[in-house]
Amino acid sequence: MAVTISDLMEHLNADDDEQDVVQGFLDRATATVNLYLNQTDGQFQGDDLDYFNSVKDQLILEFATNYYLHRDGATKSNFNNSSSLDSIFGGIRNPSL
Secondary structure, eight states: OOOOHHHHHHHHTOOGGGHHHHHHHHHHHHHHHHHHHOOOTTSSOTHHHHHHHHHHHHHHHHHHHHHHHTTTOOOOTTOOIIIIIHHHHHHHOOOOO
16 A cells, blocks of 8 residues: 555645645655655565555655655754664565665
8 A cells, every 4th residue: 555645644634735845855755755666566575565664664654754854944853864764664665776
């Protein structure tokens, strides 16, 4: 399952009038996660693919939530992507040289 705008709006408990802004955050988060994971076709199959997609969706929700919560330029001191998210990424990322 890919994260949809409806999923993210519900996750954030965002107002309907924020949908365009939230869509931008979703697009940005999806692009960030896809770039970082560097997935190749056939890299995962079966249950591994299901797990990969599940973790990828969680990462997208995490990044999009961070963008939403800090949309006014507030400090990101409570966003801990350097340790917890990197460890999640590390388990499914296809490294590139």
